[in-house]
Amino acid sequence: MKIKEKIVDHIAVLTLSGKMMGGPETTALHDHIKGLIQDGIKKVVIDLGEVKWMNSSGMGVLMACMTTLSNEGGKLVLARVSEKVNSLLIITQLIKVFETYETVDRAVAALKE
Numbered sequence: 001m002k003i004k005e006k007i008v009d010h011i012a013v014l015t016l017s018g019k020m021m022g023g024p025e026t027t028a029l030h031d032h033i034k035g036l037i038q039d040g041i042k043k044v045v046i047d048l049g050e051v052k053w054m055n056s057s058g059m060g061v062l063m064a065c066m067t068t069l070s071n072e073g074g075k076l077v078l079a080r081v082s083e084k085v086n087s088l089l090i091i092t093q094l095i096k097v098f099e100t101y102e103t104v105d106r107a108v109a110a111l112k113e
Contacts, residue, residue, distance in 0.1 A: 001016055001017065001018040001019060001020055001021075001025040001026070001028075001029070001051075002016070002017045002018055003015070003016055003028065003029060003032055004017075005032070007041065008108050009108070009112060010040075010041060010043065011041070011043045011044070011045060011108050011111050011112070012036050012041050012043070012044045012045070013044075013045045013047060013079075013104055013107075013108065014029075014032065014044060014045070014046050014047065015047040015049070015050065015104075016029070016046060016047065016048060016050065016051050017050035017051065018050070018051065018052065019051070019052050019053045019054070019058075020051055020053070020054040020055070020057070020058025020061070020062075021053070021054070021055050021057060021058060022055065022056075022057025022058065022060075022061075023057070026057055026058055026060075026061035027061070029061055029065060030061055030064050030065055030068070033065045033068055033069065033076075034068060037068065037069065037072050037074065042069060042072050042073060042074025042075070043074055043075050043111040044065070044069060044074065044075070044076045044077075045076075045077055045078075045079050045101075045104055045107040045108055045111065046062070046065070046076065046077075046078050046079070047079045047080050047104050047107075048078055048079070048080055048081050048082060048085055049079070049080030049081075049082065051082060051085060052082075052084075053084060053085075054084075054085050054088060056092075059088065059089075059092060059094060062076075062078075062094075062098070063094070063097075066097070066098070075111060076098075077098070077099040077100070077101060077107045077110060077111060078098050078099070078100045078101070078107070079100070079101045079102075079103060079104045079106070079107040080101075080102070080103065080104065081100050086100070
């Protein structure tokens with residue numbers, strides 16, 4: 001899994017690509033979020049448009065990232081969620097926990113409000 005970062009108006013847009021299957025890669029995502037918080041950035045969009053598959057470990061790290069940001073008064077939203085990942089969110093009932101947006105632009109706009 002690869003992470004690309006872009007900052008838009010104090011909102012971090014993290015574009016993930018590949019598979020989120022746990023292990024060191026997903027830990028890297030959580031560490032990346034912690035680094036953003038230390039830099040004063042507490043609003044994050046995770047763009048899942050290029051994530052091919054995610055297992056429970058991948059879901060777990062998204063939850064951990066969201067919790068870490070929430071505890072710091074921040075917010076995490078998801079953008080461009082693929083059908084496979086969306087069905088996983090529905091099955092696990094996490095669709096009720098995460099805010100999801102069709103595009104990155106919409107997600108960024110929602111965090112500006």
